Amino acid sequence: MPKAHHLFTATGWALNAAMLVSLFLTGVLVLAFGVCALAAVGLIHLPIPVEDLKDLKDIPLQLIFVAGAVACASGVFLLALLTLVLLMTARIVKSAETDPFVEDNARRLMQIGWLLLAIQVVGLTAGMIISLFPKPVSDHVQAGFDLSPVGILAVLLIFVLAQIFRRGAQMRAELEGTV
Numbered sequence: 001m002p003k004a005h006h007l008f009t010a011t012g013w014a015l016n017a018a019m020l021v022s023l024f025l026t027g028v029l030v031l032a033f034g035v036c037a038l039a040a041v042g043l044i045h046l047p048i049p050v051e052d053l054k055d056l057k058d059i060p061l062q063l064i065f066v067a068g069a070v071a072c073a074s075g076v077f078l079l080a081l082l083t084l085v086l087l088m089t090a091r092i093v094k095s096a097e098t099d100p101f102v103e104d105n106a107r108r109l110m111q112i113g114w115l116l117l118a119i120q121v122v123g124l125t126a127g128m129i130i131s132l133f134p135k136p137v138s139d140h141v142q143a144g145f146d147l148s149p150v151g152i153l154a155v156l157l158i159f160v161l162a163q164i165f166r167r168g169a170q171m172r173a174e175l176e177g178t179v
Contacts, residue, residue: 008097015090019083026079033072040065056136064141067133071143074126078119085115101168109162116155120148 038044040062056064088108095105126144133141 008093011093012090015086015093019086019090022079022083022086026076026083029072029075029079033069033076036065036069036072040069056140059134059136063133064137067130067137067141067143070126070129071141074122074129074143077122078126081115081119081122085112085119088112088115099172101165101172103166103169106162106166106169109158109165113155113158113162116151116158120151120155123148 035044035046039046042062088111092100092105092108095102123144124147127146128144130138130141130143132138
């Protein structure tokens, strides 16, 4: 068996494992979102020790739970986008065992580019929403992130790679047409 095939097999396994971890974490965050949302509207009571709230004593507990729900919701959305990126990547790796320069892979790469851009936008938006909460709350609740130059560069590179794959597929079709 050629080494390249081993690499594709190992990469496929790693991508599948990453998707499972992502789905598991999504489930955990969905549960956490549900708990925060129910606590925010007062349908459940969570006994939180007073010493854990010492610097949040002037903030209504419901507001803290709303911030937690926002953080969990953004995490669920980001993990869903990441899972789609992993799924598209796994499909590209699977097709690379035979012929990677096909129109489907160019389309998948474009979709990955848009998904990576959406991850940047959602992360930035979540961070901005959390920053609207009072300072003590926003200091304790982490959601989203700043705009990442590396992330934007990755998006641009994926779009360029998609065009290269599209051109490769066209060249392959032209070559097959001349034979």
